Amino acid sequence: MDENERQSEERGWATAKTLAEALPYIQIYDRETVVIKYGGHAMGETAVAKQFAADVVLLRLMGVLPVVVHGGGPQISAMLDKAGVKSAFVDGLRVTDKDTMAVAEMVLSGAVNKEIAHWITVAGKEADVRGIGLSGKDAGLLTVEKTKRTKRDPDSLIEHEVDLGFVGEPTRVDPKLIKGLIRSETEDWVPVIAPIGVAEDGQTYNVNADTVAGAVAGSLNAKRMLLLTDVKGVLDKNGNIIRQMTVAEAQGLIDDGTASGGMIPKLETAMAAVRAGVEAVVILDGRRPHAMLVELFTEYGAGTLVKA
Numbered sequence: 001m002d003e004n005e006r007q008s009e010e011r012g013w014a015t016a017k018t019l020a021e022a023l024p025y026i027q028i029y030d031r032e033t034v035v036i037k038y039g040g041h042a043m044g045e046t047a048v049a050k051q052f053a054a055d056v057v058l059l060r061l062m063g064v065l066p067v068v069v070h071g072g073g074p075q076i077s078a079m080l081d082k083a084g085v086k087s088a089f090v091d092g093l094r095v096t097d098k099d100t101m102a103v104a105e106m107v108l109s110g111a112v113n114k115e116i117a118h119w120i121t122v123a124g125k126e127a128d129v130r131g132i133g134l135s136g137k138d139a140g141l142l143t144v145e146k147t148k149r150t151k152r153d154p155d156s157l158i159e160h161e162v163d164l165g166f167v168g169e170p171t172r173v174d175p176k177l178i179k180g181l182i183r184s185e186t187e188d189w190v191p192v193i194a195p196i197g198v199a200e201d202g203q204t205y206n207v208n209a210d211t212v213a214g215a216v217a218g219s220l221n222a223k224r225m226l227l228l229t230d231v232k233g234v235l236d237k238n239g240n241i242i243r244q245m246t247v248a249e250a251q252g253l254i255d256d257g258t259a260s261g262g263m264i265p266k267l268e269t270a271m272a273a274v275r276a277g278v279e280a281v282v283i284l285d286g287r288r289p290h291a292m293l294v295e296l297f298t299e300y301g302a303g304t305l306v307k308a
Helices: 003-028 046-061 073-082 098-123 176-182 209-219 247-255 263-275 291-297
Strands: 033-038 065-070 129-135 142-146 149-152 159-162 167-173 188-194 196-198 204-207 224-229 244-246 280-285 303-307
Touching (some): 003 291, 033 046, 046 098, 046 188, 046 291, 065 098, 065 176, 065 209, 098 188, 142 209, 224 291, 244 247, 247 303, 263 280, 263 303, 280 291
Parallel strands (some): 033 224, 244 303
Antiparallel strands (some): 149 159, 196 204, 280 303
16 A cells, blocks of 8 residues: 555545544534524635535535525625725614615625525535525515614714614514425425515615524524634633633623624624524634534534523
8 A cells, every 4th residue: 555545544534533523413403403694705705605605515414404694795895896886884884875775685686695506506416405595585584674873973972863774674584485495305405595675665675694694593493503704703801712602791791892893793693693592603713614514513613602
C-alpha cells in the first residue's frame, strides 16, 4: 500500500468514526423542524452558496426538516446603486419608499430566492431533494403591519415618529403551506422563504429577515432556529464565546452592555423566537464551512445557544 492509499484509508476510517459519534444527535433531530436564517455578504459568493445548499440537503437526508429564511440587504443595496437610488437607515432598518420597495421585492423574491432554491435542487439532484422558493405573499404565509419607530430629539428630548415607509413587522404566520411541504410523504421539499409580507389592506412590505425567521420558527414550534451570521457567537466581557445562555441571561448581557451593536438585535430575535415556542436558537458563524452540521451533530456545537 502506497502513501496515498494509506492516507485515503485513514480518512475513510475517520469519516466512519465521525458518523458513528453523530448517531445520538441525528436521532435527536429526526423529523424535527430546523429553521435556518441565511443572509449576509456570503450569499453573493457562489462557492459559499453551493456549500450551504449541500449542507441543507444533507440535513434533509439525515431526517431533519429544514426551512430556510433568507435576507438580501447587500444585494438590494447593489441594485439600488445601479438604479441611482440612495438608501437611508434608521436603527438598522432601510427606509423603504415605493421605488425601493419594488426593487427590494424584485431582488428578494426574485434573484436571491430563486438562486438559493436552485442550488439546493442542484445539490440534491441524485436524491431528488428540491428547494422551492416562496415569499410571505404566497398563500397568506406572512401577514404584517407597518413598522412604527420613534426617535428622541437630542436637544428638546421630545420623541417623534419616524416614517420608515414600506417596512413591516409580522403579526401572523400561517404555516399550512410550509407544513404541507416539509411533511410530504412522497417528496423531499426544502422551503426557501423571502422576507416579504402583506398587510390586511393588501399592501406589500419589506420585513427584516431575522424577524421573519423567528416568527416562522415560532409558528412551526421548531426544534432549533439557526441564526447564521458573521461572528462566531455571543462573547463575554473577556472576548470568550458563551456556549449557552437563558433568555434572562441574554437580556442581562444587553442591559449591562456586554452585548452591543449588531449583536443586540440578534439576541432580541433569539429571545423572541424562544418565547414564541422555539426550543432553542443558536447564533453561529455562517461563514465557516459545515457550521450547521457541527452545531447539530457534535457534542460542543458551533455557536451560542439561547433557550428559555
